[in-house]
Amino acid sequence: xxxxxxxxxxxxxxxxxxxxxxxxxxxxxxxxxxxxxxxxxxxxxxxxxxxxxxxxxxxxxxxxxxxxxxxxxxxxxxxxxxxxxxxxxxxxxxxxxxxxxxxxxxxxxxxxxxxxxxxxxxxxxxxxxxxxxxxxxxxxxxxxxxxxxxxxxxxxxxxxxxxxxxxxxxxxxxxxxxxxxxxxxxxxxxxxxxxxxxxxxxxxxxxxxxxxxxxxxxxxxxxxxxxxxxxxxxxxxxxxxxxxxxxxxxxxxxxxxxxxxxxxxxxxxxxxxxxxxxxxxxxxxxxxxxxxxxxxxxxxxxxxxxxxxxxxxxxxxxxxxxxxxxxxxxxxxxxxxxxxxxxxxxxxxxxxxxxxxxxxxxxxxxxxxxxxxxxxxxxxxxxxxxxxxxxxxxxxxxxxxxxxxxxxxxxxxxxxxxxxxxxxxxxxxxxxxxxxxxxxxxxxxxxxxxxxxxxxxxxxxxxxxxxxxxxxxxxxxxxxxxxxxxxxxxxxxxxxxxxxxxxxxxxxxxxxxxxxxxxxxxxxxxxxxxxxxxxxxxxxx
Amino acid sequence: xxxxxxxxxxxxxxxxxxxxxxxxxxxxxxxxxxxxxxxxxxxxxxxxxxxxxxxxxxxxxxxxxxxxxxxxxxxxxxxxxxxxxxxxxxxxxxxxxxxxxxxxxxxxxxxxxxxxxxxxxxxxxxxxxxxxxxxxxxxxxxxxxxxxxxxxxxxxxxxxxxxxxxxxxxxxxxxxxxxxxxxxxxxxxxxxxxxxxxxxxxxxxxxxxxxxxxxxxxxxxxxxxxxxxxxxxxxxxxxxxxxxxxxxxxxxxxxxxxxxxxxxxxxxxxxxxxxxxxxxxxxxxxxxxxxxxxxxxxxxxxxxxxxxxxxxxxx
Numbered sequence: 001x002x003x004x005x006x007x008x009x010x011x012x013x014x015x016x017x018x019x020x021x022x023x024x025x026x027x028x029x030x031x032x033x034x035x036x037x038x039x040x041x042x043x044x045x046x047x048x049x050x051x052x053x054x055x056x057x058x059x060x061x062x063x064x065x066x067x068x069x070x071x072x073x074x075x076x077x078x079x080x081x082x083x084x085x086x087x088x089x090x091x092x093x094x095x096x097x098x099x100x101x102x103x104x105x106x107x108x109x110x111x112x113x114x115x116x117x118x119x120x121x122x123x124x125x126x127x128x129x130x131x132x133x134x135x136x137x138x139x140x141x142x143x144x145x146x147x148x149x150x151x152x153x154x155x156x157x158x159x160x161x162x163x164x165x166x167x168x169x170x171x172x173x174x175x176x177x178x179x180x181x182x183x184x185x186x187x188x189x190x191x192x193x194x195x196x197x198x199x200x201x202x203x204x205x206x207x208x209x210x211x212x213x214x215x216x217x218x219x220x221x222x223x224x225x226x227x228x229x230x231x232x233x234x235x236x237x238x239x240x241x242x243x244x245x246x247x248x249x250x251x252x253x254x255x256x257x258x259x260x261x262x263x264x265x266x267x268x269x270x271x272x273x274x275x276x277x278x279x280x281x282x283x284x285x286x287x288x289x290x291x292x293x294x295x296x297x298x299x300x301x302x303x304x305x306x307x308x309x310x311x312x313x314x315x316x317x318x319x320x321x322x323x324x325x326x327x328x329x330x331x332x333x334x335x336x337x338x339x340x341x342x343x344x345x346x347x348x349x350x351x352x353x354x355x356x357x358x359x360x361x362x363x364x365x366x367x368x369x370x371x372x373x374x375x376x377x378x379x380x381x382x383x384x385x386x387x388x389x390x391x392x393x394x395x396x397x398x399x400x401x402x403x404x405x406x407x408x409x410x411x412x413x414x415x416x417x418x419x420x421x422x423x424x425x426x427x428x429x430x431x432x433x434x435x436x437x438x439x440x441x442x443x444x445x446x447x448x449x450x451x452x453x454x455x456x457x458x459x460x461x462x463x464x465x466x467x468x469x470x471x472x473x474x475x476x477x478x479x480x481x482x483x484x485x486x487x488x489x490x491x492x493x494x495x496x497x498x499x500x501x502x503x504x505x506x507x508x509x510x511x512x513x514x515x516x517x518x519x520x521x522x523x524x525x526x527x528x529x530x531x532x533x534x535x536x537x538x539x540x541x
Numbered sequence: 542x543x544x545x546x547x548x549x550x551x552x553x554x555x556x557x558x559x560x561x562x563x564x565x566x567x568x569x570x571x572x573x574x575x576x577x578x579x580x581x582x583x584x585x586x587x588x589x590x591x592x593x594x595x596x597x598x599x600x601x602x603x604x605x606x607x608x609x610x611x612x613x614x615x616x617x618x619x620x621x622x623x624x625x626x627x628x629x630x631x632x633x634x635x636x637x638x639x640x641x642x643x644x645x646x647x648x649x650x651x652x653x654x655x656x657x658x659x660x661x662x663x664x665x666x667x668x669x670x671x672x673x674x675x676x677x678x679x680x681x682x683x684x685x686x687x688x689x690x691x692x693x694x695x696x697x698x699x700x701x702x703x704x705x706x707x708x709x710x711x712x713x714x715x716x717x718x719x720x721x722x723x724x725x726x727x728x729x730x731x732x733x734x735x736x737x738x739x740x741x742x743x744x745x746x747x748x749x750x751x752x753x754x755x756x757x758x759x760x761x762x763x764x765x766x767x768x769x770x771x772x773x774x775x776x777x778x779x780x781x782x783x784x785x786x787x788x789x790x791x792x793x794x795x796x797x798x799x800x801x802x803x804x805x806x807x808x809x810x811x812x813x814x815x816x817x818x819x820x821x822x823x824x825x826x827x828x829x830x831x832x833x834x835x836x837x838x839x840x841x842x843x844x845x846x847x848x849x850x851x852x853x854x855x856x
Contacts, residue, residue, distance in 0.1 A: 012599030
């Protein structure tokens, strides 16, 4: 039997040739996924349109950096979980194993399945405002009626959301193999697009931007002296905004809003392989941490360049008009489109919009991926009917799970599109996942007590600062972050989360998950199957 | 006729804690018999070097100096529970192992067999007079030297390549798999697997009451999804891409013979259930490294020739 020795001076262990002894994957791949998940283009600048005007005295750059530092502890906590129980099932596996089956199911179903129904129209809306609207505006296409503006109408949002849902559904069906390659190229292309934006904002002066903005706005939208008229219109709404580092209070209120894009570096992180060592923790951590901080760095660079070339007050004025449902050009104020206007060439502007849309296309495929995993896991645990995990023989399409994901998503898309009020519940989508994360953070804190042997054997237990294991401590700091965000979301009406209907909507998801679990327990019990046995540990002695 | 309750687990890869749990599973789940589907032996040997008055070991990425026998026993247990073999040796022996061609293989074999001996002794104590049938099978990662050792056990039945009659049911077992990138012991091309299966399956008098216990899962059924690897055995695209790696011969045999139940292992990540015609195919997966014994709890009705209940458990 062939063997391999691992160690420095003398071998620390010998491996024989056996199935599954895989080597760690590249940190670069992991970093790309973390970076695409904390997508500062699709999610970040989309969120700034809301966050800037909602908290005009808060400092965006400071808030992004504080959020990055705080979420870094979440990265440490999740790295600890991943190297201790390295399963693709993620939160579902950790929570069911450490906290119990029922709680694990409710948190996974709400955070990784039901809430994705709401993410579908959010994705759709982002596609609408970052691709269709700017493209139509640049090309001055007038079909459908209203041209670019149509994509912001109820019908427009609904149609684009249906396209998004179909696209995500197809990607689930064809599998990740082909899509993973696309993702990598999307990341590279998207980064090139962003570098072009950086270059444009860097080499052009503020005066040059103002003149380009006025010229292109007149050409595309027939508005004279658009720069000044934007400021005038926003001034009527009483907006004030500056770029700096204080005060801290309103800046901290921006942190829960920043979670909309910065909370996801752990999205899709998995670990395979059975021989785990300290290097695994470092590798898992580095991939997520690098992805997170590339996002933070890109965001800060972008915002600084906005202040230099576009003008901070002007950028916030554009956002304020949109926030007050009076967008200057009738469409979402896409800053990248405005940056592209500094080159007076339609082909270049179109190409730039298309290249930057790669940030969306590299990201959309994962919309329903986690839902599929949760549905399959719940079906294998007999909580859902067996059919939920069926895959068609010929085409390998998980038909029933697609129905469980797509149909409610279409329903939610209709409500989102046709109810302007429901559209304001966007941060519900972050809140529900944050609750799921909160329980994973609790799991990591209690892990050393709940599963002492597992913890002792984990490389995570060896990562210490001043003799204190940093993984559980990071779990505590993560709990602090999530508790702070939850408190603010639920107590401050500026996030549009704590209205009665929003709370009913979120509450209904938890009720649905609890009911599903209880019904499953009862039905299976009548069939003579005790679901309570699933995670009951067999005694060792 | 009273239904029979079967507990099936697989791929414990030397994890002593999983073996102990397996032996306790019959009592815990009130099972009438327990089956372990292969890949019993571990993949890793951890040298513990002996020095004057202390020992040294690198475990979980950390070098440890062990001062007492109690501490030594504790670390050995931890190593065994993770599915590794603690091997006590002098620094000179360790040097010899590292340099001498074939020396590691020999020591590995010794450790595996002595561990298996201990496990079978535990089974003797635990299962006593064999009131609860305990069936073991080889897997592709198990070297052939374990076969006679298990065969000689008074309370464990070695099932590899056999047709066993189990009180109204028939169990057909095969630990061989289709080729893997690791070139393991019991693997063969698909063309060679099909006749192996046929040779035993044709002896079965009644497929309606038959269980296929094949280590390799059927190809393309979702029970065989493993991370796609590059040429250096590194998962591609951050481990996000999975691909089917099961056996086509096993899949064809299930489709053709349509046994009542087909239990599998081999692909640890692919815990799942698949209905293939009248056959219920199951891979309970494995997380032996965590000390958790994943398994399938099955209730079989001989009269109906049916699996009446099933549940995947993490014990």
